Amino acid sequence: MMNVLSVTxxxxxxxxxxxxxxxxxxxxxxxxxxxxxxxxxxxxxxxxMEALGDAREVLTGADVFGGTAxxxxxxxxxxxxxxxxxxxxxxxxxxxxxxxxxxxxxxxxERFAALCRLxxxxxxxxxxxxxxxxxxxxxxxxxLTPLYLRGHGPDTxxxxxxxxNVAFHGIASPDKLDRLGLPRxxxxxEGYEFYGQISALKAALVYSDxxxxxxxxxxxxLLSPEFGMGLDGVLRNRASDLYGILNGIDTAAWxxxxxxxxxxFKAPRGKAKARARLIEEMGLDPEAPGPLAVVVSRxxxxxxxxxxxxxxxxxxxxGGQLALLGSxxxxxxxxxxxxxxxxxxxxxxxxxxxxxxxxxxxxxxxxLVPSRFEPCxxxxxxxxxxxxxxxxxxxxxxxxxxxxxxxxxxxxGAATGLQFHPITAPALEGALSQLCDLHSDPDTWGRIQxxxxxxxxxxxxxxxxxxxxxxxxxRAS
Numbered sequence: 001m002m003n004v005l006s007v008t009x010x011x012x013x014x015x016x017x018x019x020x021x022x023x024x025x026x027x028x029x030x031x032x033x034x035x036x037x038x039x040x041x042x043x044x045x046x047x048x049m050e051a052l053g054d055a056r057e058v059l060t061g062a063d064v065f066g067g068t069a070x071x072x073x074x075x076x077x078x079x080x081x082x083x084x085x086x087x088x089x090x091x092x093x094x095x096x097x098x099x100x101x102x103x104x105x106x107x108x109x110e111r112f113a114a115l116c117r118l119x120x121x122x123x124x125x126x127x128x129x130x131x132x133x134x135x136x137x138x139x140x141x142x143x144l145t146p147l148y149l150r151g152h153g154p155d156t157x158x159x160x161x162x163x164x165n166v167a168f169h170g171i172a173s174p175d176k177l178d179r180l181g182l183p184r185x186x187x188x189x190e191g192y193e194f195y196g197q198i199s200a201l202k203a204a205l206v207y208s209d210x211x212x213x214x215x216x217x218x219x220x221x222l223l224s225p226e227f228g229m230g231l232d233g234v235l236r237n238r239a240s241d242l243y244g245i246l247n248g249i250d251t252a253a254w255x256x257x258x259x260x261x262x263x264x265f266k267a268p269r270g271k272a273k274a275r276a277r278l279i280e281e282m283g284l285d286p287e288a289p290g291p292l293a294v295v296v297s298r299x300x301x302x303x304x305x306x307x308x309x310x311x312x313x314x315x316x317x318x319g320g321q322l323a324l325l326g327s328x329x330x331x332x333x334x335x336x337x338x339x340x341x342x343x344x345x346x347x348x349x350x351x352x353x354x355x356x357x358x359x360x361x362x363x364x365x366x367x368l369v370p371s372r373f374e375p376c377x378x379x380x381x382x383x384x385x386x387x388x389x390x391x392x393x394x395x396x397x398x399x400x401x402x403x404x405x406x407x408x409x410x411x412x413g414a415a416t417g418l419q420f421h422p423i424t425a426p427a428l429e430g431a432l433s434q435l436c437d438l439h440s441d442p443d444t445w446g447r448i449q450x451x452x453x454x455x456x457x458x459x460x461x462x463x464x465x466x467x468x469x470x471x472x473x474x475r476a477s
Contacts, residue, residue, distance in 0.1 A: 140170030170200030219244030278363025
């Protein structure tokens, strides 16, 4: 059995702000069939401490950034975890990254450096008789781990970093170099310096042994200035070490035949009850002739939801309706609330509710994902699983997971959704018009739904790819 330490700032169902948590939570279970045992180290936020069952201390009295910390080992929600118990860093209101006012915690560099420093200690020294063969880092919050590992000598396990979203670098002022205990000699353009600042993500990209990202298309996109967010040069230098491994979803948690949040169904024709309940819940028109489109998303420019606001009249003009669940940018929240107030065919719920997300995806006819860039995306995978036809931008993992309903795919009976490009409001309008056309043809629509529900969205192939990568790294070390 190979041992892997996963270092992450969030992990579903313990703590979640986005897709990173879903991946970090699903991968340990998926890897068991590949003879890989993964343990996850994450911060001791309140929700994590509350979920932690019986635990034992494996490290006590570490001095980290103004207080003491200990590492607890135990089980939480079926996951084997190490928890960094440091109340002065993690026991606070707000999200993992933002205060109650939606601003970054001022000490985020210290908070996640503490996670990295203690993860490096577990990686190098082990916990009891457990020691990892490989360390798997997730995004910038885990990015300083390879730097801290250097202080433990040469006999340390290799690291692989997964880029979930290259847009977030984990930038900190160089004034914090000494406070964070980072090696000054590596604070160079060839090292972890990024235009005079500390970049935790760049540290991971430069000093990890291997790199992955969450879809093959995004791996290619990252090498270009358009998508690389200033790190494309670093990534081109590491191109031979960069792998695109497509995300999967937890098909037990997202199973329309067993989902406790919905009227269950096994085939598209069974969606009718879920659809009717969603229409009733959202106060929409049960007699509307067009498709019910749903959005479950963070509201941001990246997600292209400003484009949806521009294109929305095209959907409504064809008898369609929109139900949205999400939160984020205040201007977008306001704009969608105004759209709902102006038209009864638009329903908006600002916030997030996991059970409601299941009801939305089960009850919708189509799920809209008009992202300007999308490393992988999970909501389109949930849509496929539930026969809720994805309408997606042609980018990243959206391009890799949805078979577009073009003439060839329709003739071959292979289409699972719709794609649009360029990523503009007029192109999205065209996709929404095509959606309405397809929805009006019951035979074609039913075939697309059935294809969607049969499309593989689980972790099997991806878990095998990760396991092969880990084993290659362990042999090389």
